[in-house]
Amino acid sequence: MLDRYLEFTNSAFGKQFASSLGLPTPPRLQRAESGYAAAPLAGMKVLIAADAAATASAAVLAALRALGATVQVAPGHSGFAAVKAGAQAAGVELHSEGSDSDPIAPVIVFDATGIAGTGGLKQVYELFQPRARRLVANTRVVVLARATADTDSVQAATAAAGLRGFVRSLAKEIGKNGSTANLLEVSRAGDAWLSGPLAFFTGPNSAYVTGQVLAVGDAPKGATAPAHCNQSLAGKVAVVTGAARGIGAAIAQILAREGATVVGMDRPAEEGALGATLSPLNGVGLALDVTAPDAGERLASELNARFGGADIIVHNAGVTRDKMLRNMTPALWDMVLDINLGAILNINERLLQSGLKPGARFVCISSIGGIGGNAGQTNYAATKAGVIGYAEALAPILAKKGMAINAVAPGFIETQMTAAMPMANREVGRRVNSLAQGGLPQDIAEAVTFFASPLAMGINGKTLRVCGQNWLGA
Ligand SMILES: NC(=O)c1ccc[n+]([C@@H]2O[C@H](COP(=O)([O-])OP(=O)(O)OC[C@H]3O[C@@H](n4cnc5c(N)ncnc54)[C@H](O)[C@@H]3O)[C@@H](O)[C@H]2O)c1
Secondary structure, three states: OOOHHHHHHOOHHHHHHHHHOOOOOOOOOOOOOOOOOOOOOOOOEEEEEEOOOOOOHHHHHHHHHHOOOEEEEOOOOOOHHHHHHHHHHHOOOEEEOOOOOOOOOOEEEEEOOOOOOHHHHHHHHHHHOOOHHHOOOOOEEEEEEEOHHHOOOHHHHHHHHHHHHHHHHHHHHHHHHOOEEEEEEEOOHHHHHOHHHHHHHOOHHHOOOOOOEEEEOOOOOOOOOOOOOOOOOOOOEEEEEOOOOHHHHHHHHHHHHOOOEEEEEEOHHHHHHHHHHHHHHOOEEEEOOOOOOOHHHHHHHHHHHHHOOEEEEEEOOOOOOOOOHHHOOHHHHHHHHHHHHHHHHHHHHHHOOOOEEEEEEEEEEOOOHHHHOOOOOHHHHHHHHHHHHHHHHHHHHHHHOOOEEEEEEEOOEOOHHHHOOOHHHHHHHHHOOOOOOOEOHHHHHHHHHHHHOHHHOOOOOOEEEEOOOOOOOO
């Protein structure tokens, strides 16, 4: 559904009108218009800085080189020596940042993995404070902290946790011009898997992801880092449930954009819409209710017969049946629980017996409603919180099999689901986030595709909110 207010405030008159009344002026977000390039940062300036004792700079610089970036540095910053040492180790050429009158690089990466105590946080302040006023539209800020389990002291763990508050607050300040800030908490083993997360978080694919914290760890044994980012799903078979429309249709499209063959599933009543979504993608439609008792069996036999199994399973099908608990009938409760959560467990249980290829990756769609809770959504929120717990619980079991599972928690996304909301609720839902607008189905599809791809090899059991830093459950 068109966001008319965003269109209005992006006209010259509308912008002036809204600013003079102190109303929000949502920025136009820069989204990906095509698939990942082999080296997505080629031709782009990236400013890198670090704390003086940073331990991941060589890995970060090697990743930035692989992504094609032109790396800039701030020689006056207190952590410059750490960056220089990292560049020497990684064989990366450094360029000095321009003068104060030059535009700041549109990507800023701060390696804060060596901050040993509270005082060390000042180094982050020193880099960002003088630049905060001058960031170009749609700047991507990525800060790296050492994962708590890999910090050397209570002081270091405290400082690393402090970075969460810094990044979340910075994201709220810089969202006005479409800029984002996110924090990667990296274990030492995770250093080897940074190029994929950096490709996602520094690019247009993460336009609606801001103020988030994501852990990067080790990859399954035998995994290899992707040599380039383009067509990373070529030769892979991906299943998407609820693929006929909305977010599911966008997921099918973006997975296909990166090279996957998509098997889309939806209710038999949606067979026509399912065909319309999948035929331009040369995908396969399967008219099958996810709650059918034989859904797992039929999906597994279809996958085995046609493709010898699937590489990617995206559980997207979902419904809302909102009622205050006092008015909720058992039928409304059961329906939402069965579709949004029960079906995921049943289908996966069957697929894990047979129907998957080695290294399979699962992605489940949760919701920020499952994090913050919502009056009238006890049923829905129970399922969406359940999805987060399911991913956490299943991850270590899958890791032993060389597989992974993650979840994406959308905020307010422009789909038929949200178009059906009363106008006042919809307008509020759109604005209460750092980017002052709803997300698009593409935004969820980009995050799902990232998790489904080898770019997210070091990520397992995690949930990423794609919500523009919605205030709900923030
Ligand atoms: N739109 C949002 O703002 C938003 C926010 C948070 C989470 N989500 C989640 O994202 C997912 C997609 O939502 P959407 O907005 O695209 O919804 P939508 O209603 O537009 O699409 C959902 C799709 O799932 C299918 N589906 C429903 N029940 C099914 C069943 N039993 N078997 C097979 N298919 C079934 C529907 O036919 C439909 O094609 C859902 O899990 C939803 O809870 C959406």
